Structure formats: structure tokens, C-alpha cells
Amino acid sequence: MSVQRQEIESIREGFAQSGYICNTHIATSIFLAQQLQKPILVEGPPGVGKTELAKATAEFLSLPLIRLQCYEGVDESKALYEWKYGKQLLYTQVLKEKLGDLMQGAEGLTESIARLHDFDDTFFSEDFLEPRPLLKALWEENGSVLLIDEIDKSDDEFEAFLLELLSDYQISIPELGTIKARSAPIVFLTSNNSREIGDALKRRCLHLYIPFPESELEQKIIAARVPEIDEGLRKQLVAFVQGLRGEDLKKHPAVSETIDWARTLMLLHANELDADLVRNTLNVLLKFQDDIEGIDGELNALVSKARGA
Amino acid sequence: MTQMLGNFIRALRASDVRVSISESIDAGRTAELVGFEDREVLKSALSQVLAKTDEDKYAFNGVFDRYFTFEKVESPAANDSTAQGESETTDDIPSEETTQADGPSEAESQGQGGQPGSGGGAGGQSEKADDATAQEAQNAQGSQDLLDLLERGDAVALQQALAEAGQNARIDRIRLFTQRGMYVRRIMEDMGLEGLELEIERASEENENRADHIRGLRDGLREQVRDYVERQLDLYTANAGQQLREEVLSRVRLTNVDRRDMRLMQGLVRKMAKRLVALNSRRKKKDIRGALNFRKTIRQNIAFDGLMFDIHWKQKKIDRPKLVAICDVSGSVSSYAHFLLMFLYSLQEVLPKVRAFAFSGELGEVTDLFKTQDLETAIGETLKIYGSGSTDYGRAFEEIERTVLDDIDHRTTVIVLGDGRSNNADPRADILKVVHARAKRVLWLNPEPKSMWGTGDSEMKSLSAYCDSAATCTSLKDLERVVSDILRKGQ
Numbered sequence: 001m002s003v004q005r006q007e008i009e010s011i012r013e014g015f016a017q018s019g020y021i022c023n024t025h026i027a028t029s030i031f032l033a034q035q036l037q038k039p040i041l042v043e044g045p046p047g048v049g050k051t052e053l054a055k056a057t058a059e060f061l062s063l064p065l066i067r068l069q070c071y072e073g074v075d076e077s078k079a080l081y082e083w084k085y086g087k088q089l090l091y092t093q094v095l096k097e098k099l100g101d102l103m104q105g106a107e108g109l110t111e112s113i114a115r116l117h118d119f120d121d122t123f124f125s126e127d128f129l130e131p132r133p134l135l136k137a138l139w140e141e142n143g144s145v146l147l148i149d150e151i152d153k154s155d156d157e158f159e160a161f162l163l164e165l166l167s168d169y170q171i172s173i174p175e176l177g178t179i180k181a182r183s184a185p186i187v188f189l190t191s192n193n194s195r196e197i198g199d200a201l202k203r204r205c206l207h208l209y210i211p212f213p214e215s216e217l218e219q220k221i222i223a224a225r226v227p228e229i230d231e232g233l234r235k236q237l238v239a240f241v242q243g244l245r246g247e248d249l250k251k252h253p254a255v256s257e258t259i260d261w262a263r264t265l266m267l268l269h270a271n272e273l274d275a276d277l278v279r280n281t282l283n284v285l286l287k288f289q290d291d292i293e294g295i296d297g298e299l300n301a302l303v304s305k306a307r308g309a
Numbered sequence: 310m311t312q313m314l315g316n317f318i319r320a321l322r323a324s325d326v327r328v329s330i331s332e333s334i335d336a337g338r339t340a341e342l343v344g345f346e347d348r349e350v351l352k353s354a355l356s357q358v359l360a361k362t363d364e365d366k367y368a369f370n371g372v373f374d375r376y377f378t379f380e381k382v383e384s385p386a387a388n389d390s391t392a393q394g395e396s397e398t399t400d401d402i403p404s405e406e407t408t409q410a411d412g413p414s415e416a417e418s419q420g421q422g423g424q425p426g427s428g429g430g431a432g433g434q435s436e437k438a439d440d441a442t443a444q445e446a447q448n449a450q451g452s453q454d455l456l457d458l459l460e461r462g463d464a465v466a467l468q469q470a471l472a473e474a475g476q477n478a479r480i481d482r483i484r485l486f487t488q489r490g491m492y493v494r495r496i497m498e499d500m501g502l503e504g505l506e507l508e509i510e511r512a513s514e515e516n517e518n519r520a521d522h523i524r525g526l527r528d529g530l531r532e533q534v535r536d537y538v539e540r541q542l543d544l545y546t547a548n549a550g551q552q553l554r555e556e557v558l559s560r561v562r563l564t565n566v567d568r569r570d571m572r573l574m575q576g577l578v579r580k581m582a583k584r585l586v587a588l589n590s591r592r593k594k595k596d597i598r599g600a601l602n603f604r605k606t607i608r609q610n611i612a613f614d615g616l617m618f619d620i621h622w623k624q625k626k627i628d629r630p631k632l633v634a635i636c637d638v639s640g641s642v643s644s645y646a647h648f649l650l651m652f653l654y655s656l657q658e659v660l661p662k663v664r665a666f667a668f669s670g671e672l673g674e675v676t677d678l679f680k681t682q683d684l685e686t687a688i689g690e691t692l693k694i695y696g697s698g699s700t701d702y703g704r705a706f707e708e709i710e711r712t713v714l715d716d717i718d719h720r721t722t723v724i725v726l727g728d729g730r731s732n733n734a735d736p737r738a739d740i741l742k743v744v745h746a747r748a749k750r751v752l753w754l755n756p757e758p759k760s761m762w763g764t765g766d767s768e769m770k771s772l773s774a775y776c777d778s779a780a781t782c783t784s785l786k787d788l789e790r791v792v793s794d795i796l797r798k799g800q
Contacts, residue, residue: 004343005350028343028353035342036335041361077604085607092611123611203329207361 007031011060020049020056021221029208030057039166039187041151041202044210046192047254051149053210054188058145063186066140067147068133070154076161080171082130088123124175134165135179143183151201152191159201166204213255215242221255226262236273237262240306244285247295247302253285260284275303314340316481317376320544321359324368328359348377375544455501456508459526471537474499480541492538497531574785575651575684581789582655599623631662631720633713633748637727638692639669639700645756645783646696649726650688652788654679664713667691670698672708702731702768706740717744723751725776729762729769736768738775745775753779754791 012027033040042050058065068079102119106112122128131139137146151159165171169181189205191197213221218238222229229237238258245252253261261284270277279299286292295302318333328336335358343354352373360369458466478495505527513520605621613619634653638646650667657663657679665675673695679687717723723744729736745751753776755762755769762769773779782788 002344002346002350005347008350024349025353028350029357032339032342032354032357036338038335040357083604083607085603088607088611199327202361203331205361206357208357209363209366 004031014060015056016224018056018059019224020052021217021224022049022053023213023217026053026208026210029206032206033186036206037169037184039189039205040208041189041191041197041205042208042210043191043193045212045252045254047256048210048212049255050188050190050210051147054145054147054190057186057188061143061145061186063143063145064140065145065147066133066137066185067149069149070151070158072153072155074154074158076158078132079158079161080132080134081173082132083124084128084130088128091123091128126176129173129176134171137185137187138165138169138171138179138181140185141182144185146185146187148187148189150192151189152193152195152197156198159198163200163204166201212245212252215239218242218255218258222258222262225259226266229262229266230271233265233270233272234262236306237265240273240278240302241285243302243305244295247298249286249291249295250288251286251291257285257287273303273306275300278303311337312476317372318359319481320372320376321369323545324372326360326365326368326372332359351377372544375540455505455530456523456526459530467533470500471496471534475537475541480538481545483538483542483545485546486542489535489538489542492541493531493534496534496538500530500534502527574648577785578648578651579655579658581785582652582658631718632656632660632722632724633664633666633717634724634726635666635668635672635705635709637669637700637705637725638667638696639698640696641700641730642728642756646692646726647688648785648788649754650691651684654684654687664716666705666709666713667695668698668700668705668708669695670701670704671695672705674712699732700727700730701734702727702729702736702772703734706737706744709744710740714744714747717748719747719749721748723748725751725753727753728755728757728767729753729772730766731768733766736772738768738771741772741775745777750777752776752791754782754788755779756783757781758783 008024008027008031011030012022012024015022015027029040032038042053044050054067055065057063068074102115103112106115129135134146137144148162151162166187169184170178172178189201212218215238218241219234222234222238226234241253241258241261261281264281264284265277268277268281279296282292282295282299286295314337315333318328318336321328336355339354339358340351343350345351352370355373356366356369360366455470458470474496475492477499478492480492480496483489483492505523509520509523509527512523600623602621602623606617606619609619609621610617634656636646636649636653638650646667650665653663653665657665657676663676665679666672667675675687675691675695678690682690741751753769753773757767757769758781761767762773769779778794780787780791782791
């Protein structure tokens with residue numbers, strides 16, 4: 001096993017200890033992001049643990065997690081910084097009062113202006129800057145994990161605005177100039193593909209696609225998240241969910257739903273799957289009434305198949 | 310190593326994966342970082358750097374598997390024995406020793422990724438030699454090695470030699486399947502075919518069985534080389550044919566497009582519509598209503614002691630052109646109309662306010678049809694319902710006046726698609742005049758060349774007077790130019 005392979009494996013194990021079970025592919029991506037200092041764009045169906053990955057990374061590296069939730073209309077005043085207007089206005093008031101003292105003894109307009117210039121101007125300075133998530137991440141001394149969640153929900157402008165941050169880990173504030181990261185953060189961007197992400201952004205990122213996990217991996221995840229469940233039920237439950245994903249549904253159950261379902265079954269003290277139990281708890285797995293009704297006919301077959309697994 | 314990665318990226322691009330320069334640099338850094346030893350890690354790492362959409366990932370997996378095919382044979386033991394074998398055969402010829410030592414060790418350092426860099430090897434050596442006799446001797450030596458290689462049946466060494474010869478023959482430049490023969494020959498020669506033939510000749514004088522044996526080996530080698538060239542062709546030209554056809558299609562006259570190219574054309578048209586809209590729909594106008602832009606207002610009013618004197622608003626209006634398209638679908642322009650409808654369909658997918666009308670005799674609105682049906686059905690239906698009559702522009706314009714005139718305002722662009730041949734009926738240019746006065750712009754796209762306008766029953770002379778622009782539009786390129794014009798000036 002090569003050195004790199006070992007490092008990647010150690011990342012994977014580190015994740016496993018904090019309860020995030022993943023495959024080598026995902027671990028490789030964390031390894032690359034650290035080494036190449038590049039942001040990771042994580043895509044995949046909802047509920048496969050895109051956001052969890054960022055959280056797990058933060059825990060694994062024991063760095064603070066700074067999260068920016070994107071939505072339509074998010075702009076730099078909400079993502080990057082805002083001036084403290086109230087304080088700025090007060091400052092001008094105070095300044096006006098002090099002006100008399102400052103100007104005392106000044107002869108003529110030129111000297112007054114010169115004195116004014118000498119006076120320390122803090123109107124646009126970091127004192128009056130209210131940092132938002134992005135700026136906070138750049139200001140962290142020892143690095144941080146920055147999670148820009150659901151970037152596909154934001155507008156194109158915001159995407160363009162992120163480019164400077166993503167490629168150089170710096171941002172420009174017109175009044176102050178360029179602010180560089182004190183220590184480069186590890187950046188995660190997540191997307192549900194509700195909109196195609198621009199090429200410019202993709203080019204600057206590593207691209208990680210997380211699909212629904214395979215049966216074996218999903219079992220491990222359930223074992224880590226719901227440890228009290230016994231092995232037989234776990235196998236049946238995962239097999240059933242995997243079977244469901246093969247069906248024609250509006251929304252396929254994701255890992256988070258499998259975990260919820262496992263917890264539900266534990267609450268009901270179930271020892272094994274049967275059709276009635278599944279029918280009564282199916283609303284935990286499927287979120288559309290159409291899906292629940294549509295799958296009803298095949299429920300028995302799916303359950304018996306899962307029990308056979 | 311760089312060469313190998315560069316070729317790999319070339320192969321990726323050939324399979325329609327868009328790889329930018331900065332991404333190739335990243336790929337280089339990544340490869341350096343993870344090394345070539347662990348194929349699985351390499352694949353996983355490179356796929357994250359180079360392939361960034363679903364289709365790209367799919368293509369990437371295919372290309373990667375085809376490109377890095379020799380991984381299986383890599384094992385230190387095999388490598389050692391190869392090196393051992395090579396040095397044994399070259400022991401008695403000192404001049405060759407350095408080159409031969411170079412070959413395997415270099416390949417080894419590259420993890421046998423399949424394409425050892427150029428340099429070394431018998432072929433390279435023979436080129437460098439300027440003395441004819443020396444060259445001959447070395448060729449003979451090369452063939453001796455080749456023969457030896459073939460007789461030993463060492464697949465690893467043979468593949469290496471093959472890849473090396475392929476490199477020397479610039480196999481990565483292969484473009485057309487007709488070049489296969491040429492590349493097979495070049496590679497064979499590079500590997501020392503000439504010497505092998507000599508060997509056969511010599512052997513046939515002494516021992517016919519031996520000669521037959523060598524001939525068999527030679528033919529086997531040719532098979533392998535052919536296989537190799539096939540694979541490389543596949544690798545480097547996976548998508549070239551498609552690209553070429555798309556390029557040609559966009560220039561060919563719309564009426565001359567083959568039925569079997571329709572599907573391809575549809576994709577092209579859709580791509581074009583998307584691009585045009587993406588380019589042009591993003592202009593915004595400032596509005597004077599809505600939420601206060603607090604930051605900007607404060608900023609602007611500091612000069613007034615913080616009094617809100619000069620107020621700024623957040624709202625911006627996205628100004629998207631309204632489009633009314635009237636399409637002639639009568640028999641004379643039907644093949645052309647097919648594409649215009651296709652284009653209209655794609656536009657209506659991306660622009661919110663498109664109203665589409667079709668007519669030959671009778672005029673009717675097809676907007677709903679376009680919105681609810683898929684492309685094939687919508688176009689088929691349109692042609693079925695409206696395509697049978699004989700053209701009458703007068704009646705069509707009367708219908709327009711009755712139904713949509715109220716909807717045409719200073720933001721509307723009206724496009725008429727047709728040949729302007731009204732079968733000697735009054736074209737009602739006066740209605741077009743009214744439309745022209747109300748609309749932002751009126752455009753006429755005519756499949757006939759300008760010289761034909763006004764001949765016979767063509768009414769283009771009188772109609773084009775009320776158009777802001779009337780243009781000939783026969784190929785996709787024309788169409789693209791005209792429509793891009795609409796969107797740009799439409800703001």
C-alpha cells in the first residue's frame with residue numbers, strides 16, 4: 001500500500017470514528033482538498049450526507065465549522081460583510097463634536113484641512129465591519145471548514161462573486177481593499193443540481209459526486225448511527241430500501257431516511273420486517289403520497305425479497 | 310509522466326469532456342501527489358479534478374479504463390525479470406546496453422502506465438545513428454531483440470515496446486480510420502520489421518521450418534499492433550465524427566438536411582437557443598420601487614450628514630424581450646419551417662414570453678401546443694393542422710390584427726418566418742404597417758435569397774418596407790446570427 005493510500009485510509013478511519021462512514025473515493029477527495037488547497041463541490045441526491053461530510057471534516061480536523069446557507073437573493077451583505085451603520089453615524093456625530101478641539105489654534109483653511117488629514121480616519125475600517133460567514137472564515141487564525149450549502153439555490157451573480165474567494169482565498173472590500181485569508185479554509189460547496197452550476201466555478205473546484213450508498217456501505221452507516229439495532233433487522237431493512245431505490249419513484253429514499261426508518265423500527269421494538277409493519281411506517285421513507293400508493297402493490301414482493309436477503 | 314497525462318487529457322477531450330488548461334495543471338499536481346502506483350486512487354483523484362458533470366464522469370471512466378490498460382501486468386517480479394532478460398541479451402553488445410537499460414527502468418519509474426515517454430528504445434536509436442552501416446547493424450540488433458522478445462512471449466516487454474513504438478510513430482495524432490494501415494506499418498517498422506524480414510530470408514535459406522516459425526511470430530505481432538492501433542484510434546477519436554458532422558450541419562442549407570440528421574440537428578438548435586438566451590437575458594434595469602438598498606443609500610448620503618436625501622432601491626427588473634413569432638408552414642417552405650418551429654420550440658423553453666403562430670391559409674396560435682407537447686409531437690401537430698392550405702398572407706395578417714395586436718407593445722419583437730409568396734392575394738401590408746408602428750421591432754426571415762424577392766408572386770418588396778430588418782436565413786449559422794441580433798439590440 002502506497003503512502004498516499006495509507007493517508008487516505010487514515011482519513012477514512014478518522015471519519016468512521018466520528019460516525020461518518022464513507023468510501024475511499026470520498027476520503028480521497030478530502031485528502032486532495034487538503035493537499036491542493038482547493039474547494040470541493042459536492043453533488044448528489046438529497047440526503048446522502050453532503051452537509052454531514054463538511055461537519056465530519058470539521059470534527060476530524062478539529063476546526064470550527066462556518067456555514068453559509070444559500071438561498072435566492074443571498075448577497076454579499078449577508079454572506080461577506082456589512083458595515084455597522086448605526087455606529088458609523090454615531091461616529092460622525094462624535095467626530096463633529098471633537099472637531100472644535102481639533103481645529104483649535106489652526107490658522108487658515110489650509111492648516112485646518114491638513115489637521116483633518118492627520119486625524120486618523122476610522123470611518124471605513126475593520127472597527128465598523130460586521131463580518132458575515134465568508135469573512136469570518138477568512139479571519140480564522142488556524143483555518144476553518146467553510147460550508148457553502150446549496151449553492152444551486154443562489155443567483156448567478158453570487159456564484160460569480162464567490163470566484164475570487166474560491167481561487168485565491170481572498171475577497172475585495174471596495175473601501176478597504178483586498179483581504180487575504182489568515183489561513184486557507186477548507187471549503188465545501190454543496191449542490192442538489194436544481195440549477196446547473198457555472199463552468200467557471202466548477203473549474204475552480206474538485207468535483208465530488210456522492211451517489212446512494214451500496215448495500216454494504218449503507219449497512220455500516222446504519223450500524224454506526226443506530227448501534228442498538230440487531231444485525232438481522234439491519235440487513236432486511238437495508239435490502240428493502242435498496243429494493244425501493246430500484247422502483248420508479250418521484251423521490252427515492254436517501255440515507256437520512258434509512259436512518260430515520262431504522263430509529264422508527266427500534267421505537268416500535270420490531271425484530272423483523274413484515275408487510276404490515278412496513279406499510280404503517282412507509283411514510284418515514286417515502287415523502288410523496290403518490291409514491292406510497294404506487295408502491296403498495298409491490299410491497300409484499302419487496303418485503304419477502306428483503307427478508308430473503 | 311507529463312506526456313502521458315497530456316495524452317490522456319487529449320483522449321478525454323476527444324470524448325467530449327471539456328478540460329481547461331487550469332484543470333490540466335491541477336491534474337498534473339494531483340498525479341504528482343497521489344502517484345501512478347495505485348490505480349484506484351489515481352482514478353478516483355483524477356475523476357474529481359477532470360470530470361465535473363455526470364456525462365463527463367461516465368466518459369472519464371471509459372477513457373481511463375481504456376487508456377491505463379497495462380496496470381494488471383505490473384508487479385515488481387515481472388519487472389525485474391524483464392530487466393534481467395533484457396540485460397542478458399544485450400550483454401555481448403556494449404553499444405546497446407545503455408539504451409536497453411534505459412527502456413525498462415524508465416517504464417518502471419512511470420508505473421507502467423501504458424505510454425512510456427519517448428527516447429530510448431531501438432527505434433529512437435536507429436534514427437539517431439547517421440552512419441548507414443551502424444544503422445544497419447543496429448536494425449539487425451533491434452530485430453534480434455524483437456525476435457527474441459517474440460520468442461520469449463514476454464507480454465509485458467512486448468506491450469512496452471509497442472507503446473514506445475507507438476509514441477515514436479505519434480499515434481496520438483491519429484484522426485481517421487483510414488490511417489490505421491499507415492500507423493500499423495510505421496509501428497512495425499519502428500519495432501524492427503525490416504530486420505525481422507531479413508531474418509526470415511536468412512532462415513529460409515537454411516531451415517524452412519524456422520522461417521515459417523518466424524513468419525508466424527511476425528503475423529502474430531501484426532495482429533497485436535493492429536489491435537493496439539484500433540484501441541488508440543478509439544481512444545483519440547471517440548467523438549471526432551460527431552463533432553465534424555455537427556460542424557458541417559450548422560453550415561448546410563436547412564432544406565438540404567437529411568432526415569437521419571434531424572435528431573442531431575435538434576440538439577444543435579436547442580444548444581444554440583440556450584446559448585443565445587444565456588448570453589442575452591441577463592441585463593437588468595434599475596427600478597424605483599421595492600425594498601430600500603440600505604447600504605448604498607447610507608453610503609451615498611454620508612455627505613448629507615446621514616440624512617436620507619438620495620435614495621436607492623434594491624429592486625432590479627430583468628428585461629426579457631417579448632416575442633411574437635408568425636411562421637409560414639405551407640408546402641413551399643415546409644422543410645424549412647420544420648427547423649424554424651424547432652427553434653421556436655427551443656426558444657419558448659428558455660424565454661418566458663414567446664407566442665407562436667403558424668399559418669398557411671388559416672392562422673392559429675400554437676403556443677399552448679408547444680408548452681404542453683414534446684418537440685416531435687408539437688411540430689408534427691402544427692404541420693398537420695396548419696400545413697395543408699395554400700399561403701395567404703392577407704388572411705394571416707387579418708387574423709393577427711384580430712387576435713394579438715392588442716398584445717403587441719413597445720417591448721415586443723415580432724418575427725415573421727416565411728417566403729412572402731402570397732399566391733397573388735393581397736398581402737395586407739397595411740396591417741404589417743400598424744404592427745410595425747406598435748412593436749419594438751419587426752423582423753422577417755426569408756429562406757429565399759434576396760435576388761428572388763419581388764419575383765413572381767413574392768410580395769417581399771412591399772412587405773419588407775415595414776420591417777426593421779428583413780434577412781435571408783438559410784442555415785443554422787444564419788439563424789444564430791439573426792437571433793443573436795434580436796436579443797442584443799432588443800434591450
